[in-house]
Amino acid sequence: MSRQQRDALDAMLRSAPRSQTPPTVEEQRSGFAAAFAGPAPQGIVTRRTVLGGRPALELEPAEAVGPGRLLYLHGGGYVIGSPDTHAALAGELARRAGLRAVSVDYRLAPEHPFPAAVDDGLAAYRELLERGTGPEDLVLAGDSAGGGLTLATLLAAREAGLPQPAAAVLFSPWTDLTLAGESMRSKAEADPIFTEADIRAYADLYIGAGDRANCLASPVLADLTGLPPLLVQVGANEVLLDDAVRLAGRAGAADVEVTLEVGPSLPHVFQHFYDRLDEADAALDRAARFLDAHLSTAGRRAADHLEPAH
Template sequence: MSRRQRHDLDALLRSAPKTAYATVEEARASFDRMFDAPAPDGVTVREGALAGRPALEIEAGDRAGDTVVLYLHGGGYVVGSPRTHAALAGELTRRARTRLVSLDYRLAPEHPFPAAVEDALAAYRELLERGARPAGIALAGDSAGGGLAIATLLAAREAGLPMPAAAVLFSPWADLTLTGDSMETKQGLDPIFDRSDIEGYRAHYLGARDPSAPTASPALADLTGLPPLLVQAGSNELLLDDAVRLAARAAADGVDVTLRVWGGLPHVFQHQYGSVEEAGQALDDAVSFLSRAHAAAAAEDLVS
């Protein structure tokens, strides 16, 4: 993408009105309006349920194999739903030629930490109980959903559940202590957030709970035993260091991890796959990563 295209995308994102919402309901309604794009052609979308929670089941028309992605949407644990992320999750599904289940986990402040982790863990457990092979399951998520995906893996590890084949994380929010340097150095460069926005989401989600708890801030946790991870981010986001530090911690703990940062791009730029070349490249990279991870996990199953 040219420098001009990056400038235009940045200008577009900055032109979105910034409103101090009086209520969480108003914030949710605004987010729903902003992210109202449908799933792409080439996939089918059905209402479903997983572990007692609503879910969207998205399946590619030319599905190949029996793999499934458990998708966890972003929105600071406060806003968003499978519907707001149907376009992004659907495009990942279409390119991967797979099946995806996007979980409608409980949101804060009505259901604060660790409700989202409990729901995601229960969903993963039910996929296993329904007969899905761990080698055929992957987790994916964006922003808070990316952090939640790692938290789910940590909770599954502690519960003694087998690990899935892999996890894909788009701009994960993985440090709720907000101690990454990019929280300051990217202030003003980030066209979407400022620090107060992120502090507000944290307050709704955590309340007075410890932000350094492993399933709140997995970038600070022991990640030993987790499956291969793909972490993607844009260089112009306040949460850049969440991605960088998460990847570094995973590597230090012996996890197979790939980190890719795209220069000059914002938080969860993968949403722009229809208009930004790098967004499509990022999704293609995710598909290739998942294919390799599933193949490796299946081969390991045969050996064992």
């Protein structure tokens, strides 16, 4: 893979201006939207819809075949971001996997603090099941806070007695609002995007004076027993590196099938930079293959279960 591409991306990210005074929430939202909002990849039809009582964006690739569905939960520290800022990333994953996808506009903090986002994630998941999507045909994915929210949604579904989906993919998941991971400090110089103070500020807005060790806020601290197969992709140059590494360790200890991929010299949610970064394209291809493999396996298991005895 290209060291030149990685170095150029790191330089670009470091060149982003930093305000001397912390930006307001609205300034953060508008700036993030300006940087990331864009159309879905070519060949994907998008539709506005409602899922779980929240606005949502459907993304349907021309390559989509069969009943498989992807529920995508966007990143943004639980404070910024939307399906529109992540239409390119969610759409590209859906396109490569050949899946119809839906990205949910869950409620954001500080107007709607924890557990509003988890409630919305669970409501979206529940409605997909109620509409007739079998759990063996359903997969989840999310990035950053959306990765943590994906895990929290799975945990909330388990506690609600709902079946687990076929698999989930997590890009640079934020899984620990207590900020206990050593990489929060050891990767401070390597991370071109975030500082520990940045992450703490998002946590303050999301959970305030609440319990940051709550398992639905910090799912790395939860009992992960019974979760579906997980693929976790993270960059080595992230203050959130340990959120992914510790998650993979705890999932494995709980007998969950988990694959951890750490990309050398890569930043937070590097998959955003597909078509410009070889590692991003390769990671999305692996994620698509992972989802396809587990949908196929779960579908076969469901078919075997329904097959009448002879």
